[in-house]
Amino acid sequence: MSQGSFLKNSKSASFISDSGSNDEKGSFSMRIKKAQKEMPGVVLFILWCCVYAVFVYGSWVLSGYCKPKIGFASQSDEVTLDKAKFVHVLAAFIFGVCIIMDVSGMVFQVSAKKRQVNSLALFINMVSFVVYVSTVLDVFTPMYDTVGEPIAIQFFMQWMCTTPIMILVLASLGTSMEENLVPDWPLVINAICWDELMLVLGLTHNIIGSCLIGWAVFCCAASCFVIVYYRIWQIIDRNVKQAATTYEITSMRGLQIYTYLLWISFPTLHILHHLHxxxxxxxxxxxxxxxxxxxxxxxxxxxxxxxCILDTVATLRLQQMEA
Known part of the structure; x- marks a missing residue:
């Protein structure tokens, strides 16, 4: 074999090897993109688990700097946990049932868009399930505010991760026959930013306690809360105008009202607790x-x-035509 032919064959083999490697990389990236599109909630949960592990480790480190109030017996903490533990176990069980329902929706749902929304709901319930199970198993060490009162920082972490996805779910409803799951990303991102700021200020109020500065921070959080409500109204109003059927409009308005009523309960309970x-x-x-x-x-x-009624109907019609 001549030297020229050997070089030619070597280059050819190298090209085939490189192209095979590129195909493998391409197929892997395509699978990742497909998973992100079809099951965004599952991908988000995998990323969240990494963040959660760092958060748990950080809580262990910070707990050494948090001391209970003088005269505040640690036994009262244990009594509180014993009384509330059954409720936390029940909450974890309910979230487990919701996870099964969400997985069923992802597996058996005809509409691809609705499967995506189900995966987002799955993320919400899986995060909540993990946090409540961790609370029941005492994964978190006790944390205290500046005056030594106990605070449950893990629930703020949970809300910071789940409420943005809840807003995302609201923005995804009523978009029948639209190509994108979320048609107005700037509005959704704006709502999520205000929501995160509200929760950060709420956590700050818990850490500072019921002093003048603490209540001033709470008022700022309440202002953000009002803006979040207004942004949710804008999101739902936009979807109502684009909705394909009156049935979708009724369902969206109902979910909006339930969201408003339940979310307002959190600051109400927060105030009642701080007022003893x-x-x-x-x-x-x-x-x-x-x-x-x-x-x-x-x-x-x-x-x-x-x-997603029209999406379901369109998918069924396409399957009928292909059959």
């Missing part, structure tokens, strides 16, 4: 009850609501 109208046990039980309702309603709404 509710003790720690009562506050924990009421907060858990509202938290479960505010998230489970999305799974129930997707199972029973009239969403």
């Amino acid at each position: 109208v509710l003790d720690d046990t009562q506050f924990s039980i009421c907060r858990t009850f509202v938290d479960v309702l505010s998230k489970a309603i999305y799974t129930v709404a997707l199972m029973t609501g009239n969403f």
